[in-house]
Amino acid sequence: MMDALIGRALVTVERLGWHQAGGSVDLGVGPVHLVFEGGRGILLEGRSDWSLELTETHPGDRSWWDGYDYDWNGSRWALRDASGESPFAPVIHRRLSALEPLRNEVDEVTGLGLDFDGRALTLRTWEGEVTT
Secondary structure, eight states: OGGGGTTOBEEEEEEEEEEOTTSOBOTTBSOEEEEETTSOEEEEEEOTTSOEEEEEEOTTOOGGGGGGOOEETTEEEEEEEOTTSTTTGGGTTOBEEEEEEEEOTTSOEEEEEEEETTEEEEEEEETTEEEO
16 A cells, blocks of 8 residues: 555645644644655554554545544644654655554554655654654
């Protein structure tokens, strides 16, 4: 599934953050959408069992956003371009050379290790959220 992304450059990183009504967004917590040249991508979401869900996305398909597009008492998910943020900025426009799901002691996927032309990017869950 995700092996088709090998050799493709990372072009955009979209990040979701929960925006409390009247509050701010924690920029280091929330789902991550990695978009590669050609428009294919990977959505990384923390699950309630604290594992990591990896979903392949396709060019032009924004259906993954539907589950986040709601308002709850004035609070909502905020989508932003995180391409220039740490830890994504050093690997933006670099080609993906390897990726490997990371597993915990009970063999659940809790992270994803990515290699971009020798630069490592590791994304993990902490208490059910993708954190950086």
